Amino acid sequence: MQKVFPFFLEAAWITVLLSVLTTILGLILGAVGASARLSRFALIRFLGAAYVSVFRGTPALIQLFILYFGGPQIGIQLDAFQAGVIGLGINAGAYMTETMRGAIIAIDKGQIEAARTVGLSRFQTMRYVVLPQAMRLMIRPLGVNINAMIKATALVAAISVVELTYTAQRFIGSTYKPFEMFLIAGILYMIIIYITGQAVSWLDRKARIS
């Protein structure tokens, strides 16, 4: 048990790194996607909707395989870690698009009309009236997205990134102790998820006070 533990810690670090990078990419794509879905132009709205529909409508594992194994055929050469971050980030972005859009359209229409009436431009209305309120609304649901995404980082084990699940699988194979290895990896996942959850709650509380 003591022998495998350092390997698990190192793997947990990779899982954390994957989660952080994927969250950043997901948030960026979510913001772009939500803007597209709320655009004035029908074509851009359609592109936003198509992005969400395709990436939420197919398995993340297949998306990852297309990028990592199929990528070289169309000139995209990525190592497994890069493919993992980009693939999972694009997938998470589709879910976050819907979360952000939901928070934005939850803001009362009357406020937007009022802001426009007092002379704010469309952009100013978004920047000073809608977004500050919508941000507050989206923290918790984005936390749910991030929680799901941390667990989804396990998928990159299938393209041989040495993270927690891959490490657990390897040691299950070599020690024949499936339950013990599951518990070690499981507890590490739950620690990561717990800390993330606490951070989200803290942000949410802070946003509510202001």
Added chain:
Amino acid sequence: MGLDFTVIPQYLDIILWGALWTILITLGAAAVSFIGGMILAVIALYAPKLVRLPFRAFAFLFMGTPLLLQLFLIYFGLVQVGIDVPAVMAGIIGLGLHFAVYNSELFQTGILAVDKGQIEAARTLGLGRMQALRKVVVPQAIRDVIPPVGNNMIALLKDSALVSVIGVSELTLSAQRAIGSTYRPFEFYVLVAVIYYIINLFMEAAQRRVERRVQASR
């Protein structure tokens, strides 16, 4: 190496068999998750504390860890304790249990949302505790949670791709087989993505129909 989709027709029967297995596994796991979720919900709400606690721990562990990790545990764990189940069964059990935990949370809120007065009324009319639960509470709870449970079932379809990793010959593994002999990953994975997408659209349409019917029955 450019793209060449003309290799697909030759392998289409393998892929379609895989798609059929994906549908069967999804249905099987959905049944497990539905029945298991209901049992877990009733235990969580009504069982004595000593029974409740281990189930709580189980739910906690299954909600906080990735499905793929759970599949490895179930597949290799069952073999280790001497139960040699085929990979398909391990896949169905693993997927089913994973989603049973999520469904159980929904069923619990559904059960709690049924008016207490109805339980009292049922008991007054002479129904036993179990009868009141089974004939009055649960049917209404199921109706209320159809939309979120439907979303879980759509998630289950997509997560069924993971059972390819423990060697179940469903859609994803069929594609891998075809790729093994053609070296055309892009073409086959895109094909498989399209098939998943189509099954997904059918499930969404079915969900909408059920929801409409349930709305009408209110």
